[in-house]
Amino acid sequence: MADMLSELDRYIEEHLAESLEDLRRLTAIPSVSSKGEGIADAANFVRDLLEGEGFEAKVMPTDGNPVVYADSGERGNASPTLLCYNHYDVQPAEPLDLWDSPPFELTERDGRVYARGVSDDKGQLISRIAAIRAVRAVAGGLPQRVKFLVEGEEEVSSPSLDAFIEANRDLLAADACVWEFGGVDPDGRPEVVLGLRGILYVEYRVRTLSRDAHSGSAHNLPNAAWRLVRALNTIQAADGRVLIPGFYDAVKGPTDTDLQLMAGMPSSEAFNREHFGVKEFVNGHTEMDYITAVFEPTANIAGIGAGWQGQGSKTVIPAYAMAKMDFRLVPDQDPDDLFARLRKHLDEQGFSDVEVVKLGGERSAVTPGDDPFVQLTARLASEVYGKPAVIDPLVGGTGPVYPFRAYLGTPIVTLGPGDPLSNAHSPNESMSIEAFKLGTHHMARLLLEYGAQS
């Protein structure tokens, strides 16, 4: 085994230029899903790339951007099947003047490569392909069947993915899934993330007058801003608790395993206190409360607007007010159910005039921390990186984990070449070449050892 591991390292090193060339060609396609650019080109490129690796690959239609599906076919159905979830779409590159090199020209400097999508998510995809090549070269073949699902709408909240997975359960059937992102924390410890939160995103709109009015009439004319503030005030208490009846009915909180894992996690408390200049966290959270609070759903005002917001004073009664709110949800909360409860709550509180529009919804899902696939991934991460892996039961953000857990039932882990300097979604997005090699090695080890378990 030791021989094989150094051979893996040598292969990954010697074929690095090939992988970076694949990455250069893929990042040259500006596949920005929010603008609908470069979508077909990127999907075809990924299909051709996987076909070139001997996969049976095809571009499949959805209600939105197409999905690339590929199957290595190894050993039929007798071996465990690993499903890799990735996406070929990227965020817009703007603002362009903040880039030090053109966003769609892969540029190398100081041990990193720069381009839009190089980390999120094209480098992750290329790293997995590099791992497959290395395993085939070193072990004479893949010891298991590998499938890829590479979607084109991840950066616009994956609106077509749930229906695609539900309709293609048999095609996508797998024993385990490697998630699209993965990497190391600020101390270089590899992170294995087991769950993401869900979301309900709404917009509130209230109109009290047909047009703005002179505030000399404020004793008679109703103010939309006050109306909205009073409505919002019924949604969340000062301690952060959401006041919508039934909002917590499905919430179970962390399991004992989750609590054990979180006890071993490094905390971002000190960093966030410093970075954001926080005097006191929500509800006084500190130490373990600070870490476990991710299992509490939230109601966040993401934007609010009404009336005069320009320089100096203007004495006006706003006719219209609006706010946007994202509720981050935990496992078993259903955004559709909560949306209905929110409407009912506002009606019962006397705010039937406050319109609520649903802008998006996704459910949360988690993989149990004691799943053998999680344990294997974490053990290999610790060996490859030479530092103990951090297993994070639930992170605060949202991704389309739910259909994978609900329809395919696979455990999900994260691994890959991301790091805290990657600047995903921002100008000068980058990937560390060293992190690429480590992430590729980790993936290759997982392919070898997971395949050997059958």
Ligand SMILES: [Zn+2]
């Ligand atoms: Zn992204």
